[in-house]
Amino acid sequence: MSPPIATPRARALGFGLKRVRQERGLGVRELARLTDLPPQNISTWESGKRVPKIEEVATILGALVVEPGERARLLELARNATEPNWLEQHAPPKLATFIQYEQTAAAMAEWAPALMPGLLQTPAYIKALFAMTALSQRDIDNRLMIRLARREVLTAREPLQYRAVLGESVLRQGIGGSRVMAEQLRHLLTMTQARNISVRIVPDGIGYHPGLYGPFVIFDFGDLPPIVHLEHYRGSGYVYDQNHLADYRAALESLCTLALGETDSHRLIQGMIAKLEG
Missing domain, CATH: 1.10.260.40 (lambda repressor-like DNA-binding domains)
Structure with missing residues (x-):
């Protein structure tokens, strides 16, 4: 257990x-x-x-x-404490816990080396991801609704302060084909216009960095200790130890040092859109 x-x-x-x-x-x-x-x-x-x-x-x-x-x-x-809301009721158990953290956090910082983070995904991108799984159409529709509902934390009256650091590979994966990816990247640029959202890109081919070990999310809360979420192909886990958490925060800051600035990141995204639509 x-x-x-x-x-x-x-x-x-x-x-x-x-x-x-x-x-x-x-x-x-x-x-x-x-x-x-x-x-x-x-x-x-x-x-x-x-x-x-x-x-x-x-x-x-x-x-x-x-x-x-x-x-x-x-x-x-x-x-x-144990009463679920709509999202928690309809989400798979492990995702329900993540959603609780997402909804109650004051700030969230995410390193995504290969796939677009869930809060930034378009419906077509989400469908393209799930189309490659063995999920039934009913399950896919349910998870699509959940993922879209999760995005409300970014537009609430007191929105989540969200920082996404993406690997350049995220922009080049071709999920769903050129049309889906172009739409996804246009949506990404739109989201960066919000004051509570920051998106920066870490270029490919820069050598070793701590992000090569995989994606992670840092949740910060107003009056509770922070938590790190780790996601893998067939499972996920949480890090509560504050010494380990400090290491992940240092890794994120290292990635931010390597990342392009916001303006240059936006230019890179626009260039990818132009290639996909050309």
Whole structure:
């Protein structure tokens, strides 16, 4: 069985419980003695890997004498920590967790060496990707709707601050043929006009760089520690360790040093469009 994944809402509840415990100067075992709850359960709840029952949260908050406003907030988090929204209900389980992170992050930085990132894909590009799989047409239609709905985080009232660093190969893959790729690249240029979106291209043939090991996403949150998402052909994973996360952030900054500036990146994209339409 794979290890449990700390979803954003579960993490928010867990960090809230941990914060009020630490503000009272109590260790996990001291709180366990006060509440008669197993210390290993409290540790797991505080990490966000498991969600306590509402009555267990109430017991902890009562023992810590939490003020009414914070008590109401944490109890509300406990009620909704496992309640999926529309996107989560219709997405495959592993994707549902990623969508939660996407929807609750304040900022997202992504290194994509070969394929256009999901938030920037057009419907035709998405269909071309799924056409190469064994998915049924019903599953393809469902995933298309999910992927298009995900893009709303970029245009919301408080939009996601999104930084995409793409390998030049992304522009040259020919997914779906020349017409589909030209449309996709025009859409990419349109998206770069938004203040909350940055797209830069790392040229091919520049030698070794950390991005050669594969794609990754860094999620930053307003009041929670950041997380790295790693995606592979048949699976994905999350990095929570802050030392490892610092390495991925350093890798991203290294890629940004190698990347073309935004203006030159846009010119490269326009040149590719001209070739595809020529």
